Each structure stands twice: as C-alpha cells, then as structure tokens.
Amino acid sequence: MYKNLYNRINKLINENNSSLKKKKNYYGTSYFLKNNGKLIKKMPVISDNKRSIPNIMLRSSLFGVIKKGNRKYEKNVLKTTLNGIFIRFTGESLDQTDLDVWLECLHRLKKVPLGEKVKFKTYNFLKSINRKTGRSDYEWLKSCLIRLSVCCIEIRDEHFFYVGHLLHEWYRNEKTKEYIIILNKKIIYFFTDAMWTGISLKERMKLKGKSLSQWIHCFYCSHKNPLSYKVQTLQKLCGSSIIVLWKFRQNLKKSLEEVSFATGWKCLIDINDHVHIKK
DNA sequence: GCAGAGCAGAGGCAAATTGC
DNA sequence: GCAATTTGCCTCTGCTCTGC
Numbered sequence: 001m002y003k004n005l006y007n008r009i010n011k012l013i014n015e016n017n018s019s020l021k022k023k024k025n026y027y028g029t030s031y032f033l034k035n036n037g038k039l040i041k042k043m044p045v046i047s048d049n050k051r052s053i054p055n056i057m058l059r060s061s062l063f064g065v066i067k068k069g070n071r072k073y074e075k076n077v078l079k080t081t082l083n084g085i086f087i088r089f090t091g092e093s094l095d096q097t098d099l100d101v102w103l104e105c106l107h108r109l110k111k112v113p114l115g116e117k118v119k120f121k122t123y124n125f126l127k128s129i130n131r132k133t134g135r136s137d138y139e140w141l142k143s144c145l146i147r148l149s150v151c152c153i154e155i156r157d158e159h160f161f162y163v164g165h166l167l168h169e170w171y172r173n174e175k176t177k178e179y180i181i182i183l184n185k186k187i188i189y190f191f192t193d194a195m196w197t198g199i200s201l202k203e204r205m206k207l208k209g210k211s212l213s214q215w216i217h218c219f220y221c222s223h224k225n226p227l228s229y230k231v232q233t234l235q236k237l238c239g240s241s242i243i244v245l246w247k248f249r250q251n252l253k254k255s256l257e258e259v260s261f262a263t264g265w266k267c268l269i270d271i272n273d274h275v276h277i278k279k
Numbered sequence: 280g281c282a283g284a285g286c287a288g289a290g291g292c293a294a295a296t297t298g299c
Numbered sequence: 300g301c302a303a304t305t306t307g308c309c310t311c312t313g314c315t316c317t318g319c
Contacts, residue, residue, distance in 0.1 A: 123304050140289080 050198040051103040052110075054190030055222040056155060058197060060087050061239025063099035063218075065211045080236040084157065091151025093239075094166075096214040100129045101144045102166055103199065105181055115185045119178045145170050145179070160189055197222040206262035212238065213255040217263065226277040234275060249273075 057063060060081040079087040104125060108118045122141060149167040156162075168184040190196065199221050207213040215238045220226050229237075235248045249269070256267035256275070266278040 121304075 047198075049201050051107050051201055051204075052191070052196050052198050053099075053103055053106065053218075054196045056081075056085055056087075056157075056190060056195070057099075058218045058222040059083075059237070060085070061237060062087055062089060062153065063094045063096060063102075063215070064239030065095070065215050080239070082237070086154070086156040088154040089151065090153075092147045094147060094151065096211045097140075098144055098147060099214075099218070100204075101141065102148055104129050105148070105167060105183070109181070109183045114188055115182065117180050117182055119180050121178060125179070145181070162186060162189060200263075203262050207258060210255065210258055212240070212251055213258040213262075216252075216255050217259050220259075220265070220277050220279075223277075226279065228270075228274040228276045231269060231273045231275060 060079045062079055073092055075090050077089050079089055081087050105118075108120060112118055126141060145167065149165050149170050151166060152163070153166065154161075154163045164184050164186060168182045170179060170181040197218075199218060203217060204214060207217055216234075219234075219237070231249050231252060232245060234252065235245065240248055240251075252275070253269060256269070259265060260267045263279075266276075268276050270276060
C-alpha cells in the first residue's frame with residue numbers, strides 16, 4: 001500500500017501538474033509546495049508548540065527509559081514493539097533527552113525541503129529545548145548529535161522497510177560556529193497518513209527530567225483512543241532496566257501521577273495490573 | 280527495608296569572548 | 300556598548316553499594 005502510494009506521489013511529482021494541489025488532502029500529511037515552478041516535498045505542517053514524530057518511534061523502546069549513567073552500546077538489538085513492527089537497533093542507547101534533540105531537529109527540518117541543510121547555533125538550539133547553556137550542555141548536545149547520526153535502525157512492517165540513521169549527516173562550521181544537519185529523505189515514509197503524532201511541547205516540558213513519565217506521555221499521545229496495557233507490557237516496551245516488576249509498578253504509579261498532572265488525563269492501574277488512560 | 284557514603288553525570292551561574 | 304555565545308567550575312541529584 002505505502003509502496004504504491006509512494007510510487008504514485010513520485011509519478012505526480014514528475015508530472016508536475018496543477019491537479020496535484022487539489023489532491024494534496026488525499027496524501028494526508030505529506031504535501032508539496034510550488035517554488036519557482038518546482039514541486040518540493042516537505043515534512044508535515046504542525047503548530048509551533050507541537051513536535052511531530054512517527055508513531056513507530058513512540059511505541060517502542062527506541063527512545064527508551066535509561067538510568068543515569070547507564071547508557072550502553074547496543075549491537076543488532078531487537079526492540080520490543082507493538083503490532084508486529086520490527087525494529088533492530090545498533091548504536092549507543094537512546095533516551096528521552098535524545099528524543100528531545102531529534103524532535104527539535106525534525107521541527108527545524110520542516111522549514112526546508114527534504115534533503116536540504118538546516119543551520120543552527122548551539123546556544124539557540126539548547127534554548128529551544130529548554131536546556132541550560134553551560135559547557136557540559138554543549139558537550140552533551142554534540143554527543144547527542146553523534147549518537148543520532150552514528151546509530152543504525154532497521155524498521156520493518158507489512159508495508160515498508162527502512163534501514164538508515166536518524167540523522168543522515170551533521171557537521172560544524174568552525175568559522176561561523178554553526179551546526180549543519182541533513183535528514184534522510186526517506187524519513188517521509190514515516191509521516192504518511194495517520195502514522196505520526198503531534199507531541200505537545202508544553203506538556204513534555206512539564207515532565208522534563210522524568211524519563212519514564214515522558215515515555216508514557218509520548219506513548220499515549222500516539223493513541224487516539226488509549227488501549228489498556230499490562231504493567232509488564234509497558235515495562236518491556238519502554239526498555240526499563242528495572243527487572244523486578246513490583247519496583248517498576250511503583251515507578252509507573254508515580255509517573256502516571258506526573259503525566260496526569262501535566263496533561264489532565266485520568267490514569268490508573270486496576271487490580272488486574274492493567275493501565276488505563278482516559279484523555 | 281532503610282540509612283549513609285561515594286560516585287558520575289546533570290544542572291546552574293557567573294565570567295569571558297565574540298560579533299555587530 | 301550590548302546581546303549572543305562560549306567557557307569554567309562548583310553544586311546538586313540520583314544511583315549503586317554496603318552494612319545493619
């Protein structure tokens with residue numbers, strides 16, 4: 001289905017005809033902009049206080065819950081996912097702060113045609129994601145961009161298959177002190193139809209520093225009508241390093257309270273150990 | 280299960296540097 | 300001169316380990 005859709009989109013680009021404008025709604029969130037007579041593909045449009053991200057990234061431990069100082073190198077690790085989606089990951093484990101950076105990268109890349117460069121100053125980027133601008137923050141951002149560009153993900157489901165980096169390329173102009181990032185054009189596959197979610201930046205910022213709460217928030221944001229999941233299922237999905245279930249449940253309870261406070265959702269764990277969220 | 284010690288990483292802030 | 304950016308260093312936080 002998606003392959004056919006993509007072929008059709010490409011065909012329409014090649015045709016470069018005016019009828020495309022009328023059909024843009026058919027393609028959901030991917031759209032095209034006429035610029036000097038050329039049609040250019042861009043990321044989906046979303047308000048400035050939200051960050052768009054493919055659901056597939058939120059419903060797995062790709063950006064997981066990692067304890068402080070517990071980041072490790074993962075080689076060909078199969079991530080726990082929902083609905084038969086297959087994710088294999090190689091690279092340094094990614095956590096919620098890496099997700100903050102990737103979300104901001106995607107946001108900035110929305111402003112240019114796919115495959116084009118985006119330039120930014122470190123200070124401005126750190127401010128955008130509500131971080132401090134100390135030396136350690138500069139070093140942290142650099143290491144974060146390295147992680148995102150070096151890691152390799154393999155994603156497969158019944159419709160498509162993708163192998164690549166989260167950031168296609170990044171480098172720094174030492175003269176202008178600017179970072180330049182480029183995203184892989186194929187990333188647009190993940191933004192077709194209802195396969196992506198807009199994350200409220202305001203709500204996410206309220207959960208800053210609380211990695212499990214941030215993961216839970218993103219996970220349930222990707223659900224229009226949240227299903228109930230067992231505590232054990234969520235434990236596996238978020239990639240928690242807490243092996244003992246009752247300990248994880250304790251943390252989860254606290255996180256659900258924090259998410260509830262930040263979003264206004266009703267969150268509870270029933271006697272059968274199922275987590276219920278009501279938006 | 281709890282308390283205290285030690286440690287690593289993150290956070291905070293003031294000062295220095297740079298560019299306009 | 301001023302705002303933006305970068306640097307240096309100290310403090311804070313949260314985790315593990317150990318002993319009780």
